[in-house]
Structure formats: structure tokens, C-alpha cells
Amino acid sequence: MDKSIFLTVLAAGLFSWGGASPVLAQSPRPPGEVRAADFPNDAGDAVRVEWELSPDDQPQPAERLVVAYEILRREAGEEAFTRIGEETYQTRSFKDDGCTPGASYFYQVVALGPDGARSPAAAAGSPVTPVMQYFDFSQFWFGVILLIVGGSVIYFIQLARSGRELKVRPIAGLEAVDEAVGRATEMGRPCLYVPGILDINDMQTLAGVTVLSRVAGLTAEFDARLDVPTCRSLVMTACRETVEAAYLGAGRPDAFNEDSVYYLTDEQFGYVAGVTGKMLRERPAACFYMGAFFAESLILAETGNAVGAIQVAGTAMPSQLPFFVAACDYTLIGEELFAASAYLSGESHQLGSLKGQDVGKVLGGTLVVVGCLLSTAAVLTDAALLNQVLSYLTDHVLGNQGW
């Protein structure tokens, strides 16, 4: 037995024999059966220790006799147990994550009373050797969903490469790009392209630059004027490169004018004032707003509407979408903006990826619907089975271990 425990017990016995005193509290009774087992689905560096509560550890006692449990560990070949952790009362398990894979360990649990009283130690019956698992089965559902979505992406890419036509629903906003540039050409006015007000590291800005490539290709083909005011210097550089590449691709490198893509200011409303001023002066026939927008969305769209331009907007900012929808001719909503690249390029890997993601969305939507139905049924019927299924769905399929 551990020396300290022995002394504690001895001291308690002496005081008790003397009939005296509450100076040293009475030791709580030890916890029940202690079990130690390799922690599952890990790298072999953890052991789970479980025990039954001490009989003195009651949920609502008049006086609490157990305030904590101390967990002790001894590696095979060592002499003494060392303290590795403590858990509060009413706790039945402890994760020891300081183990060495392949080493064998012995565990003991001691119930601690108030004022440092200790119960006799309860020991696990046999040593435990943590080992590494190659598969983390707690993430099973995550793996399944990943396989479905990833597999779908690969499948659709292969399908597209084999020459099968992948149907993507027509996105009116992207179809209208040709029309808008055509209108500007017929009216002899420029096309204005605003790539949002955030920097190049924002996904929406990147998606907007993809659409700019298409617009620039068309202005090169139609021999129309393009005007791209930017709010960030890096965005200006990226847009310049994009427009130049588009003009080159259209066979009109001579028509590229790098001054058509320029920087105004980082200031949100300074930028808006600059752009709207230009709109009123030059009266563009086609305005494109693609990227991240905030309060300036309605100011830009209303000005464009006032000068009689066809306007195509695209953003993933939910709060700005209603303004764009109401004031623009066509609006790309969230995902449509991100799908623009695949939609416009028609490349097999991009289209396949888009379709694969759609499978994931359908799967997610289906799980949500099934969850709602189960939840409703569980509330109405109070059936235990439904509750179990629901909690499994919530904890495993949708929870941290799943979707």
C-alpha cells in the first residue's frame, strides 16, 4: 500500500481510538471497481480510466464526504504510483493522455474527502497497454460523407472528361453578360466593372475577377470600352493581369489599355463617390458589380439604374442581395457567383467539381429534412427509439464526428 495512505489510515485510526476529534475528518470509502482500457481511435497515447463512485459520493448529500477523485498511475517496472490527475465528485472517468504507446500502466483511484481525507486506493485489476489505431472510427460518418462528396466530384469530372454533357441550369445573370456588353457596344458607351470593395484574399473578390475575365474577353471581341475602378491596390494588379490575358485570348492585345483598370481609394465612401461620379459623367451602358459589397451596393446600383445601364450584380453578402435584386437587371446569388468560373469556362474539371458539390448539398439538405421529420415525430410520439435515432443522427452523423 502507498506509504502516505498507510499513514493517513493510521492517523485516522489513532484519532478515532482516542475518541476525540473531528480535527481529522473521517476518510471516505474508496471507489468501486476501477477499469482501465486503451482509449479508442487515438495515436496510442491515452488510456481511459473508469470507476464506480464511492458509496459516500451521493448526488445530493447533506454533508459532502467525497469532494474529488485522485487518479494515480504506475508504469510497469516502477515502484511507486504517481498522481496524474484529479476529477471532481460524481465523475466516473478520466482520460490519461500522457502515455507512451506500447508501455504498460497500472492505475489506482482514491476518493478525497474534505480537509484532505483520503480513502483507501482502489486499483484496476490488470495493466493496460495503449496502442495506436490506424483508423479513427469515431469519424466514421465524416468519412462516409467525405467519400460520397469526394467520390461524386471525381465521378463527375471523369464523366465530363469522357465527353458527357453535364447539365448546369442556366444562370440568367451570366447569360446576360453578352447582352450587356452588346448593349454598351451598340450605344457607344463604356462597360463599368466594380470588383467589390474587399481585398484580393476575399473569396468573393476572386470569384468577381473570374467574371471580369469573361467581360473583358467580350469587350475585346466587341471592341467596346471597359472601365474597372478598384478599391484595393492588389485587386487592381490582379484585375489588370486578368484583363490583359482576356484581351490576349480574344486576339486583341493591341486593344488592351492598362489605364482602364485603375485604383481609386481604400476608403469605402470615397471609392463610391469616385465610381458614381464617373457613372454620371460617362453614363456606362453596362454595369457589373461582382464581389463583396456593403452599404455602397444600393448607391452604386441606383446610380447605374438612373443612367439607363443594364446592370448585372453578384455577391454572397446576404444583406446586400435584396438591394441588388431590386435595382439591377440580373443578380447572381451567393453560390451562383462562385459557380461562375465553372459555368463560364465549361471546363470538365470545374464542371465536375460543381456537380460533385451539388451532391453534397443534396445530401445535406436530405439529412436536414430527415432530422426535422424525426424530431417532429419524436416530440409527437415520445418514442424512445425515435429519440435514440435522432440523438445518433445529431451526435454522430451531423455532430463533431460527422458532417
Place this chain on the structure above:
Amino acid sequence: MKQIDPDSVNVILATDCGSTTTKAILIRKVDGEYRQTHRGEAPTTVEEPAADVTLGVVNAVAEVAEMAGRRLIDDAGRILRPASGGEGCDLYISTSSAGGGLQMMVAGVVREMTAASAKRAALGAGAIVMDVLASNDRRLPHEQIHRIRELRPDMVLISGGTDGGTTRHVVQMAELIAPARPQPRFGAEYRMPVIFAGNRDAAPLVEQTFDESVQLSIVPNLRPVLERENLGPARDKIHDLFLEHVMAHAPGYDRLIRWTDAPIMPTPGAVGNILQRIAQQQRINVVGVDIGGATTDVFSVFDGTFNRTVSANLGMSYSISNVCAEATLPSILRWVHLEMEEGELRNHVKNKMIRPTTIPQTRESLFFEQAVAREALRLAYDQHKQFATTLKGVQQQRTVGDTFSQEASGQTLVDNMKLDLLVGSGGVLSHAPLMQQTAALLVDAFQPEGITWLAKDSIFMMPHLGVLAQVHPEAALQVFRRDCLISLGTCVAPRGTGAWGSPAFRYAISGGGLEEEGALSFGEIKRLPLGLGASARIVVEPARKVDAGAGPGRPLEGELRGGTVGVLLDARGRPLALPDDREACRKAMAQWVRDLDLVPPVPA
């Protein structure tokens, strides 16, 4: 144009100078109403050795005169006017498509905008559009110049830019055409007529670009703003120049122009004219089709907007091979209820190619030709739907409610549910042995929805009436209603599909000697007799999700017009989908052939 007192016109003579035949009709006032009384035809004589179109006209008129017992030609070979006693006529008019009709090249800035409007103007005037040049037609300038030199159009129409819009692109287009010096088909001394109907600001610059070798006419912009077309002035100018230049240089036309009391119109332009007037007068939507040997013309008037397309490669003789290539043999074979292999079908095609002017001699050949005609008409109608669209480049007005339903511009104007009258003409339709075959061809190819009146042009009289409508609309409309159209009957076909055998709609018909009630399942078609001139009322109660014209599942009451075929109750579904399996398809087709009595009786 001469001023004509409509009340004094009692006898009208009209001719249509086609590529091969000149057709003449005589219209007379009988009991206060104009009626077509006699018809004659003769070979067209525009080519050598005669090289004088009036000879053919005189021959055709002579035939009419002989049949009518009325002297119409004087001793000098001229048409006698005015009518007095038993000779002469009060009005002589003519159309012409001889020598390939009016062939034009059009140009615009953007292919889908001003160039499309220019094409619509040219087609509406009755021209064949040989090519459309545009800034975005993906051809390099030298390719465009080469193409202009290669073509020999009768006329060039240039458009582009809204008023106050681009001048640069328009001048660039003119600068391509001017040095290319397109050569006309007729006459070495002939100056190529060029019509400019673009941005008014660009007109002086375009004028400077062309030299004396062309005859430049400037008319108001056909697309003054992108939201509106103004095709009238350009069309009128095309007609004027057609007469002044094209016709004046064709053999004998100078004389023919002097004979006529109204300007000679291109034949398709005249057909479009009469259809527009009918649609306007009766406030209906009309589709007309003329299927020929080499081309198929489709005309439509929906909500007052007229459109015409020429499918230059879809026809029943010279273009039959192209129809088979575009439609594919299996698609044609699905309309044949006889056991026929693709090989046999191919043999029929090759034989028709070798002898394009032959007509079917066997039952198999007839059904084969009608199967090809269905596909040719279907393809031509598809092309028409793609062309007859709302204007592109137009600003849209949106509300937040449009978030998930943003409709693009350029939607087709053709809506089969709104179609009231479908008129067919051309050999394969006009000369089908049975009227119900003509009706079946029209229904299968066009797939009308709701309640649609079917008719055919009895003797291809629409061109004559189109030009007559310009000088005497009342006479033209009276003859159109009474003599031009042969009413086939009415087709009732709800929109929607379902499993074959499941309920499609119930019907109750009363009137015109017909008291019928019943129900039809998907996959069925039924023919009920309703004679010429008779009419009846029908109540259609469609199944859920099936639309007879009043909305899905909602009953519809309408009027049925009788005809030589009667009433066709078509529950085969819209869009009509035939079984993929050949044997199942053949059996279904055989059943429909029986239901509609499409097999001609064997002569005793």
C-alpha cells in the same frame, strides 16, 4: 401606286411569278362578295430562251381567260383594263419570286441586336438573307470582305448603333463593304442598292465611305433605341428598291411593272402581309408555313408581332438529304407505322435526291415522304422559335420577388398555347391524298396546344391576296376567308404529359350536329366529324397538372370550327414524346394512323 376606288373594282386578276410556274387567279364580285373563281398556270419564262417574264404571265392569264370564258388579253398581248361587259379586269397585281426571289445581305454591329433586327426587316420584306455580317461574328475583316465578294446579293442592308450610339462600329462595317464592292446578280450597269438604317449620327460618315458605284439610301434607324424596333421604313425601302433595281433588271419585269396596278411584291413578303392583316383584323395569333422543295418558310404573328424565317436547307426535294442529316434517320423512322428499315429509308432519300421532282408512287413512299415532312416542319419551326424572340439588350425592371426567377431577355415569342390558327401550304401539305394526312402532319410537327384551328392554303393563293391587301384589303380578306383557306378542323390538345393509359382529359361537345362526351387517356387521339362551316362548343376538363389553356387542372370552354377533317382530340401529350423502342413506337403510330384514317383507300 395608283389611286383605286374599291367600290368600282369588280374583276381582279392576280399573278404569282414563281421560279418554275406562274400562277394566275381571277377574283370576281359575286352577289356583293369577292370570290376567287378561276385559276390557271403556265411555266415561268424568266430564263432563256424566252427571257421575258410577261410571256409566262400572258400564258397563265390566257388559261384563266379560257376557263372563265372572259377575254383578259388584248391582241397586242397586254392585259385588258378596265373590265367592261365580258372582258378585261379592273385590277391587275403580281408577286414574284422568279430567279430566286430577293436575295439580300445584311450587316449590323452586334449579331444578336441590330444585326438581328436588320435580318428581321429583310425577312419580313420577303427576302432571302444570304449572310449576316456583324462586329462579333468571329470572322476576321479579310474573311468578311472575302464573303461579301463571294456573294452576289440583290441588295445590302446596313444597320447598327442606336440613335446617338456608336458610329465607329457602323463606319467600320461600311468600310468593309465599300471596298469589297459586292456585285449584283443582274445587269452589269446595275448599281448595287445599299440601304443604311442605322445610327442617324453615322449616316454622313457612311455616305462619305461609299462612292458612286453603289446606290445608297438612308432611312430612319431600324433600332433607334434598343428597347424598340422600327422596321417599317427599312422594309418599305427594300420593296421600293426591289422594284426599281432588282425587278427592273430582270428579263421582262420592266414591262410587268408597267402592267400592274400595285407594286410587285416578293412572294414571301406578300404571304406575310396577308397573315399580318388576318391576325390584326381578327385579333388572333397565326402561324403559317410554306414547305417547298428547297426551302421552308415559317411566318408567325403573336400578339401583333410578325416574324418570318426561311429555313434554306429544309425542303422536300433538293434539301431532303439535309433534312435526313439534321433530323437523323431514326427520328424520321419514328413517324412511319410500316415495318421499314433504315436502309429502305436511305434508299428512298437517295432516289428522291436523284429525281427531286418525282412524287410518291407507292403507299410506302407516301408515308416516308410525310415522315420526312414532319421532321422538316419540326426543324423549321424550331428555327423559327429561336429567331422569333423578344428584343435583346433591353433593360429589365425587377422586384425582390424576382430573386429566384430572373428571366433573361430574348425569350421566344412563339407560344403554342396562344396559337389560334395554323395554316399550311406547299406541295406535301396541299397535295396530300387525304385531308386528315395534312392535319396530322401539321399537328405532329407543330404540336399545337389548347384549341387551334387548322387550315391549308387551297391553291397557294396567299401571295396573290397579300399584294391585293395593299390596294383592296376588303377583297383580300373576303377571298382569304371564303376561298383561300380550306378549313381542316380544330385540334384540341392539352399541355402536359403522363404515363400512357392514365387519364388526360374529359370532354363534352355540343352543336354542329355533334353531341359527344367522353374521356381520353394519354397516348390516345380521336377524330370526330364536324363538317365545313359547322361549329360546336367544347368543354375540356383536364386531369391534374394538365393544362388545356385555362391553367393546370382547370376546365376550359371553347369553340370548335368544322372542316374537312373535323375535330382532333389529341391526348398524346405535349410535348409529344414517342416511345424510344422502335417496335413500341411503330405500334403506337399504327394505332394513330387507324384512329385518324390516314391510310388512303385502295382503288377498286
